[in-house]
Amino acid sequence: YSQWLSDNQWAIGVIYVIAGPIIALLGMAWFPYVCASIVGIFVIGLICSLSLAFGWMTSTTAGVIIFVVALIVGVLAGILVRRKIWLMVGLLGLIAGFFSGSLVFALVGGMTGWKAAWGYWVISVAMAAIGCLLACYAGKAVVLVGTSLVGSYMFMRAWTLFFPGHYPSEQELMDDHSTLEFDSVFWVFIAVFIVSFIGSVIFQKKRDVTHDDLENDDD
Numbered sequence: 001y002s003q004w005l006s007d008n009q010w011a012i013g014v015i016y017v018i019a020g021p022i023i024a025l026l027g028m029a030w031f032p033y034v035c036a037s038i039v040g041i042f043v044i045g046l047i048c049s050l051s052l053a054f055g056w057m058t059s060t061t062a063g064v065i066i067f068v069v070a071l072i073v074g075v076l077a078g079i080l081v082r083r084k085i086w087l088m089v090g091l092l093g094l095i096a097g098f099f100s101g102s103l104v105f106a107l108v109g110g111m112t113g114w115k116a117a118w119g120y121w122v123i124s125v126a127m128a129a130i131g132c133l134l135a136c137y138a139g140k141a142v143v144l145v146g147t148s149l150v151g152s153y154m155f156m157r158a159w160t161l162f163f164p165g166h167y168p169s170e171q172e173l174m175d176d177h178s179t180l181e182f183d184s185v186f187w188v189f190i191a192v193f194i195v196s197f198i199g200s201v202i203f204q205k206k207r208d209v210t211h212d213d214l215e216n217d218d219d
Contacts, residue, residue: 013161020155024200027147028140029209035088035143038150040078042095044070049170089143090135096146097131098124099153106168107190110182120173140210148200156193 019037027034047070056062081088101124108123109115135142160167166185 013158016154016158016161020151020153020158020196022151024148024151024155024196025203027151028143028204029207031143031147031210032082032085032088034147035092036078036082038095038147039081039088039091040074042074042098043077044074045170047073086139089139090132092146092150093131093133093135093142094128095131096142096149097134098128099150100131101125101127102170102173103153103193105173109168109173110186110190115173117173144201144204148197148204152193152196152200155196156189159192160189 019041022030023034023038048067051066051070056066081091102120104127105120105123108119131142131146135146157167163185166183167189
């Protein structure tokens with residue numbers, strides 16, 4: 001599994017480059033479906049990334065088992081959160097915060113060379129907690145910013161998979177023993193994210209279309 005991913009990163013990139021713009025541009029309008037999908041993808045990716053980082057997928061059998069388990073858990077998570085609109089809002093804030101923490105850690109590494117794996121977890125978990133807390137108080141604003149952020153991040157990561165070797169993967173960020181090298185192309189990817197994020201926020205704000213579930217739920 002890990003070898004196939006290493007040799008065929010473009011396959012995941014295709015998924016990201018399609019899903020990213022949909023999430024970033026239609027997150028408010030398609031909120032329940034977009035958020036349930038984000039939760040499912042996040043759970044699947046987190047389980048697989050942790051398994052790779054801890055060396056649990058070294059054999060084909062283990063890789064298949066873990067991937068199937070991740071797929072089942074991810075689908076179930078998406079189905080469960082779809083039933084509670086504000087649970088989805090809170091989880092969206094948490095996931096958006098976690099992704100922003102990964103981005104912040106990559107930026108810090110690019111500027112300073114610091115790459116302690118514990119730093120990745122501290123920053124990502126802290127940002128996830130902040131994102132979830134903000135979601136409890138800012139509801140629709142977090143949906144607007146969160147879907148734009150997650151979609152833009154996925155869109156940017158798609159291009160890092162099409163042109164590998166310039167942006168660290170989540171597995172590399174989690175591994176103290178990995179060698180991280182940041183070149184000028186890394187900053188091009190960061191620029192793509194920033195432009196995509198700002199453009200997505202402006203587009204959704206001006207379009208001003210919100211799904212009825214999010215508009216009418218006063219809980």
